[in-house]
């Protein structure tokens with residue numbers, strides 16, 4: 413039997429996980445020992461996995477296959493008894509979460525940089541999920557980082573590559589390595605939650621047309637199985653369905669800028685009825701009606717308000733949870749349902765405890781992530797099926813459903829402005845100066861043009877106390893509230909690999925149905941002007957306009 417080899421190594425100074433795992437350029441990950449160090453640091457931060465099962469898979473991006481071979485050999489060397497690998501190395505993030513739960517695995521290593529571009533010049537990423545199927549909580553990610561700073565050796569077994577193309581079990585050292593179908597378990601789970609009869613009738617009926625764009629990322633095989641094979645939609649309903657190592661050169665981030673093909677189709681002549689896309693690792697979703705983009709924050713609220721129409725949620729919701737920058741549209745729904753709406757820092761890892769404790773059923777983020785307690789990750793196809801289920805039952809268009817929601821609950825007009833790739837030092841200085849000004853803002857009134865003024869009622873840096881384990885997370889983004897119930901949020905991204913990305917989140921409530929139909933950026937213009945005054949993006953970064961507006 414092959415021997416465990418102990419390899420001497422030295423720490424890398426940049427292995428602290430961000431919002432969702434460790435993300436770096438592929439070139440960095442390919443440096444000798446870089447991947448090995450991080451994987452060993454994960455294993456060294458965990459206890460009690462001897463003989464247990466580890467799930468491994470990724471979004472199919474460049475270096476996925478090589479990294480999997482290394483991780484399998486390291487898992488075996490470190491004493492895992494069984495390693496489950498998705499065929500072809502493919503496993504969407506929600507499917508990984510599903511498999512961990514279904515097979516009672518100890519945890520999962522998911523290889524993805526999610527919405528970041530891929531290819532030899534692109535990004536790569538590694539995240540660790542625990543036995544509940546969810547992203548490792550901060551306690552663990554910080555332990556991994558500390559371990560990475562003092563690592564001296566890693567363990568690996570020399571063994572031939574596992575054939576990832578063939579289903580079946582082989583052995584590496586003392587571990588059984590099982591290559592399994594990455595799609596089946598997840599598709600089966602989703603089928604238990606939604607009315608596949610009603611959705612299937614709609615998709616096969618010949619009048620309603622679905623257009624799902626997998627953006628050459630991981631969801632293609634899942635979408636084909638679910639929409640085409642199980643629900644009977646015409647094969648042409650799913651496009652860009654083959655996962656490519658560089659996502660076809662695209663940016664697998666489903667928003668109106670990067671999902672340009674989807675936008676062109678949904679805003680073109682003879683547009684389909686329903687458009688959707690997902691991201692690199694299949695956990696995000698974008699919903700587009702005919703010539704109508706649904707804001708992700710609205711999407712969360714609409715799904716919660718219509719959950720009673722969906723079999724898996726007909727008995728009611730235990731609660732709703734949203735990340736802090738996500739609009740408060742969901743809070744209004746929670747209030748009308750008589751359940752709590754929890755507000756967490758950005759990143760899915762904060763939802764795990766709430767879901768495990770039964771404090772929330774549905775969760776969402778403004779970055780186009782929605783999901784529920786069927787897994788412990790956001791789930792792109794879950795959201796698309798949920799929407800299709802609601803459309804099938806209500807027999808209304810996406811646009812009608814959203815406009816009706818606004819009339820009923822009011823509209824939380826919402827937008828995010830991203831400034832990507834700005835200078836890191838300038839970004840830090842901007843945040844520091846903003847934080848320094850927080851104490852002085854409340855009570856001040858500001859002229860925002862057109863004879864209007866806004867008064868700041870409160871300003872802080874968001875901190876979160878987990879209601880389940882009491883852990884406290886600070887400095888999660890600056891919030892500025894105004895007297896018309898509007899809000900400005902500013903934070904730096906924790907998923908980028910080059911420079912800094914500044915995210916500016918703008919939200920204003922509009923109760924008047926006659927004014928709800930306006931264009932988002934014009935409705936937010938006074939708030940945008942105010943934000944520029946506080947944040948001074950132009951002056952501090954030299955940028956005149958955001959790179960991405962969602």
Ligand code: VG1
Nearest residue numbers: 431432526527759777779905906907
């Ligand atoms: C972004 C989003 C956040 C999301 C995270 C991971 O983080 O804002 O809502 O949870 O990406 O999503 P940040 O720190 O860049 O703002 V995914 O689908 O890229 O794993």
Ligand code: CO
Nearest residue numbers: 526691693695
């Ligand atoms: Co993702």
